[in-house]
Amino acid sequence: xxxxxxxxxxxxxxxxxxxxxxxxxxxxxxxxxxxxxxxxxxxxxxxxxxxxxxxxxxxxxxxxxxxxxxxxxxxxxxxxxxxxxxxxxxxxxxxxxxxxxxxxxxxxxxxxxxxxxxxxxxxxxxxxxxxxxxxxxxxxxxxxxxxxxxxxxxxxxxxxxxxxxxxxxxxxxxxxxxxxxxxxxxxxxxxxxxxxxxxxxxxxxxxxxxxxxxxxxxxxxxxxxxxxxxxxxxxxxxxxxxxxxxxxxxxxxxxxxxxxxxxxxxxxxxxxxxxxxxxxxxxxxxxxxxxxxxxxxxxxxxxxxxxxxxxxxxxxx
Amino acid sequence: xxxxxxxxxxxxxxxxxxxxxxxxxxxxxxxxxxxxxxxxxxxxxxxxxxxxxxxxxxxxxxxxxxxxxxxxxxxxxxxxxxxxxxxxxxxxxxxxxxxxxxxxxxxxxxxxxxxxxxxxxxxxxxxxxxxxxxxxxxxxxxxxxxxxxxxxxxxxxxxxxxxxxxxxxxxxxxxxxxxxxxxxxxxxxxxxxxxxxxxxxxxxxxxxxxxxxxxxxxxxxxxxxxxxxxxxxxxxxxxxxxxxxxxxxxxxxxxxxxxxxxxxxxxxxxxxxxxxxxxxxxxxxxxxxxxxxxxxxxxxxxxxxxxxxxxxxxxxxxxxxxxxxxxxxxxxxxxxxxxxxxxxxxxxxxxxxxxxxxxxxxxxxxxxxxxxxxxxxxxxxxxxxxxxxxxxxxxxxxxxxxxxxxxxxxx
Amino acid sequence: xxxxxxxxxxxxxxxxxxxxxxxxxxxxxxxxxxxxxxxxxxxxxxxxxxxxxxxxxxxxxxxxxxxxxxxxxxxxxxxxxxxxxxxxxxxxxxxxxxxxxxxxxxxxxxxxxxxxxxxxxxxxxxxxxxxxxxxxxxxxxxxxxxxxxxxxxxxx
Numbered sequence: 001x002x003x004x005x006x007x008x009x010x011x012x013x014x015x016x017x018x019x020x021x022x023x024x025x026x027x028x029x030x031x032x033x034x035x036x037x038x039x040x041x042x043x044x045x046x047x048x049x050x051x052x053x054x055x056x057x058x059x060x061x062x063x064x065x066x067x068x069x070x071x072x073x074x075x076x077x078x079x080x081x082x083x084x085x086x087x088x089x090x091x092x093x094x095x096x097x098x099x100x101x102x103x104x105x106x107x108x109x110x111x112x113x114x115x116x117x118x119x120x121x122x123x124x125x126x127x128x129x130x131x132x133x134x135x136x137x138x139x140x141x142x143x144x145x146x147x148x149x150x151x152x153x154x155x156x157x158x159x160x161x162x163x164x165x166x167x168x169x170x171x172x173x174x175x176x177x178x179x180x181x182x183x184x185x186x187x188x189x190x191x192x193x194x195x196x197x198x199x200x201x202x203x204x205x206x207x208x209x210x211x212x213x214x215x216x217x218x219x220x221x222x223x224x225x226x227x228x229x230x231x232x233x234x235x236x237x238x239x240x241x242x243x244x245x246x247x248x249x250x251x252x253x254x255x256x257x258x259x260x261x262x263x264x265x266x267x268x269x270x271x272x273x274x275x276x277x278x279x280x281x282x283x284x285x286x287x288x289x290x291x292x293x294x295x296x297x298x299x300x301x302x303x304x305x306x307x308x309x310x311x312x313x314x315x316x317x
Numbered sequence: 318x319x320x321x322x323x324x325x326x327x328x329x330x331x332x333x334x335x336x337x338x339x340x341x342x343x344x345x346x347x348x349x350x351x352x353x354x355x356x357x358x359x360x361x362x363x364x365x366x367x368x369x370x371x372x373x374x375x376x377x378x379x380x381x382x383x384x385x386x387x388x389x390x391x392x393x394x395x396x397x398x399x400x401x402x403x404x405x406x407x408x409x410x411x412x413x414x415x416x417x418x419x420x421x422x423x424x425x426x427x428x429x430x431x432x433x434x435x436x437x438x439x440x441x442x443x444x445x446x447x448x449x450x451x452x453x454x455x456x457x458x459x460x461x462x463x464x465x466x467x468x469x470x471x472x473x474x475x476x477x478x479x480x481x482x483x484x485x486x487x488x489x490x491x492x493x494x495x496x497x498x499x500x501x502x503x504x505x506x507x508x509x510x511x512x513x514x515x516x517x518x519x520x521x522x523x524x525x526x527x528x529x530x531x532x533x534x535x536x537x538x539x540x541x542x543x544x545x546x547x548x549x550x551x552x553x554x555x556x557x558x559x560x561x562x563x564x565x566x567x568x569x570x571x572x573x574x575x576x577x578x579x580x581x582x583x584x585x586x587x588x589x590x591x592x593x594x595x596x597x598x599x600x601x602x603x604x605x606x607x608x609x610x611x612x613x614x615x616x617x618x619x620x621x622x623x624x625x626x627x628x629x630x631x632x633x634x635x636x637x638x639x640x641x642x643x644x645x646x647x648x649x650x651x652x653x654x655x656x657x658x659x660x661x662x663x664x665x666x667x668x669x670x671x672x673x674x675x676x677x678x679x680x681x682x683x684x685x686x687x688x689x690x691x692x693x694x695x696x697x698x699x700x701x702x703x704x705x706x707x708x709x710x711x712x713x714x715x716x717x718x719x720x721x722x723x724x725x726x727x728x
Numbered sequence: 729x730x731x732x733x734x735x736x737x738x739x740x741x742x743x744x745x746x747x748x749x750x751x752x753x754x755x756x757x758x759x760x761x762x763x764x765x766x767x768x769x770x771x772x773x774x775x776x777x778x779x780x781x782x783x784x785x786x787x788x789x790x791x792x793x794x795x796x797x798x799x800x801x802x803x804x805x806x807x808x809x810x811x812x813x814x815x816x817x818x819x820x821x822x823x824x825x826x827x828x829x830x831x832x833x834x835x836x837x838x839x840x841x842x843x844x845x846x847x848x849x850x851x852x853x854x855x856x857x858x859x860x861x862x863x864x865x866x867x868x869x870x871x872x873x874x875x876x877x878x879x880x881x882x883x884x
Contacts, residue, residue, distance in 0.1 A: 045526040047395070047523055047524070049391065056533075056535075057535055060531050060533065060534040060535060061534065061535050061536075061537075062534040062535060062536040062540045062544075063534075063540070065531035065534065067529070067531050068529060069526075069529050070523040070524070070526070070529050070530055070531075071529075071530075071531045071532065071533075072390075072391060072394055072523065072531075072532035072533050073532065073533035073534075074387055074390055074391070074414060074417045074533055075387070075413060075414060075417065077383070077387075078383065078384060078387035078414070081349075081379065081384045081387040081388045081391060082387055082388065082390060082391030082394075083391060084377075084388070084391070085347065085349050085377065085387070085388035085389070085390075085391035085392040085395070086391040086392060086394065086395035086523055086524070088347050088349075088375045088377055088388075088392060089346060089347050089375075089391075089392040089393075089395035089396065089397045089399075089524070090395060090524055091375060092346045092347055092373070092374055092375050092397060093346065093395075093396065093397055093524065095373060096346075096373060099524055099525075100522070100524070100525045100526070100527060101526065101527070104526055106524070106526070123380060123381065123384075124380070124381075124383075124384050124387065126380070127379055127380035127381075127384055130380075131377065131379070
C-alpha cells in the first residue's frame, strides 16, 4: 500500500522527505509546507507538473532542483495538461509493457498558484478535469500573483489591496468577490474536491491521500498564507492559517462525487473576520471608519457561505 | 496486437490521409490534438485507427491547440512516441509551447497543413504559419505532394528521435492543394515502415523512477545563453542525420530526398527558388520556357527549411545570373523572410547573382504556370540587362495597380 | 545538554549544503550544460528513494540538497532537547525541510537549509519552548544557558 499511515504526527514524521531544502521560496512560505505534506503522505512514485509561479521559480532554478521525483514545468497555464498527457502515456506504455518498472504504482499531480488556477490556466484545468484523467490538481491559493509582485487575481478577496487593485483615497482595494473555484471544480463532476489548510495538517494530509487514491480528476484548493504579499511576519504563517480557518474565511470541507459535502473543521467559536483581517497589512486601510461597511459586507458573505455549506452537508445534495 | 490494415501497392490518398497513415505505421503512442481546417483529418484518422483497433496508442482530444502541444510535451517527456497536427490560427496558438518543446529537446512530430493567418480569416494555404515557426527551434520539412507528406512524416520520427538530434520536427504540406487533393501514393508495408522508424529509445524518461528528472528549469543570464547555443548547435548538427535518414529511406523506397532539391539547374541562367506546391508548378513552367523560348530556367526547392541549408542553397544557385525568391506570406513591412535568407546565402557566393523577391499566393490564391513564366522572364531580362530591371520586391497574381518596392543601386 | 546534540552535520549526507546559491559556482560552457535543461535529482539507481533517509541517498550535484541557504539567516533557531516532547509540529510545518526527525524523535536543525523563518519556534507547544531564536553567531552553550524558565499561564 502506497499511502502511508498518518494516525498521528509522530507516525507521519517517519516518512522521508522528497521535497528538498535550499529552494528559494520566501522564509515562512506556506507553499512548501503544503508541497511537503503532499509528497510525504505517499511513498508512490510521483510525476508532478507545476505551472509557472512562486513554487516553480523557486524549486528548479538551474542548476538545482528541489524535486526528488519526476517533475515538469512548461508554462503558466498548462501543468494540468502536461501531467495528464504524461498519465495517458503511462497507460499506453504500461499496456505495451515497455516501462522500466511496469508494476510500480505512480500518481500524477499538478500544482498551480491561484493566478494560474483561477485565471490564466483555468481553461487547461477545466479541460483536464472534463477529460476525467486520473490525477490530482492542487492549487496553492495565496490570493494574488505573488511571483510577479502581488497583483490581483480572481482569487483575491474583497477589500484586499494589491498592486493592481490599489487601496487609496478613492478605493478600498479589490471590489470583486473571489471566484468559488471549489464549486466550479465540483461542477465538473469530479469525484473528489476539497478546500484544505496547512494549519489543519491532518485533514490536509488525509485529503491529499483521498485525492491520490481516488480514480479520476481530483481538485484541492489549499490556503497558502503569503507573508510577503499579505504583509505579516513570516513566523506567523501557521497562525495566519489558523485565523483563516477559525474565521471561516477559508472553510475546510470536501465534496465527494459532486454531492456529498463534508465539513472537515468546525470552529467551536468562529472568530470575526475582522480579527483575521487585522493580522494582515493588505487589509490595513479597511480599519478606517469609512470602510467599516466593507468589513461588515465580507462578514455577511462569510456567514452566508458557512450557512450554505452546513445546509449542503445536511442535505447531501 | 493491433488489427491488420490492408494496403495496396498504390493507394489514392490526399496529403492528410497520407500523413495519418504514417502516424499509424510509426505506431505513435499518444496523439494530443485539437481540430482545425485543413489539418483536421490527420488527427481524426488517427482517432479512427485507435477506435477500430488498428493502433494501440491513445488519442486525446483537448480543448485548444495550446493544450494540444502542451500535452505533446508532457507525453513526450514521459518517454513515448508523440505526434499531432495543426494549421494557421491553431499553430499561432501553439507558438508559446513550440519553443518549450524544442528547448526541452523533445522529439515530437507536428504535421502542419499550411494555411493563412487572419485577419482576414481564411482557410486556404499560404506559408504564414510555417514562417511563424521558423525561429522556434524545430526542424522543418516541406512536402510538395501527398507522397512526400507520407514519406517525410516517417523520416521525421527517425530524425527527431535520433539521440544525436532529440529535437521536434514539423512536416509541412500546403493546405487543400496537398492536404485535400487525392493523388497516387505508394505506401511502404507496415513492417518495412516500422522497421525504418524503429522503436523509440527514451532519453530523460519521466516514467523511469530509478532516475527522477526535472524538466523545465529556469535559467537566467548566467545559464540561458549556453542552453540556447547548445540547442542551436544540435539543430545545425541535425543536417548530417537528416542526410543519413534520407539516404536510408531511399534504400527502402527508391525515393530520394535532399535538403535542397534542384530541377533543371545544371545549365540554368535564371532560377526560381520556392517552397511547397509552388515547386511543381515552377518546374512545369521552367520546362515549357526552355522549349518555347530557349530560356535556361531552373528551380531550386527547399526540402528542409530549418535548419536552413545556407551553403547548399548557395551552391545550387552558384553561377545563375538572376534569381527569383518566392515568398507565400505577407512580408509585414520587409522583404520576404525567405528572400532574405536566400539573398544572404548568395551574398557569400562567388558569382553574386541578382536576387529578386516575389510575394504570391496569399490566402490560397493560385500561382499559375503563366505567373511562373513571367517571373522567369523577368529574370531573363535582368540577366540580359546586367541589373535588376523591376522593383526588387513585386507582388504576383494580385489584382489592381502593379505593386512593388525598392530599386537596385546597380545598373 | 550536550553540544553533540546540536551537531551542525546532524544526519547529513556529505554532499549537504556545499554549494552556495547564485554564487556563479559550477558555471560551464555551452558544450557542457545538460541537454534540454534537464536536471537529474540523484546519481545511480534511485528506485527506492522514498524509503531512504537523506543520509542514505546518492544526491546528484543538481539536487538543491547539495546547496545552502544558510546565508539568508539573520537569526537561527536553537533546539533544546531537554524540553522537547517530540510532538513533530516543527517537522510538519517547517517550510525548508530543515527539521531533522528520525524514528519519531526530533534531533535538531539542518542549518544548511534553514532560512531562519521562526515558524518552528512559533508552533512549538512546550513551556518554555524547545526552540528559540538566537543571533546567528550566538554560541550554542551560551544560548542554552540563557534558556528561559517555564512561564506561568497568562490569563486571557
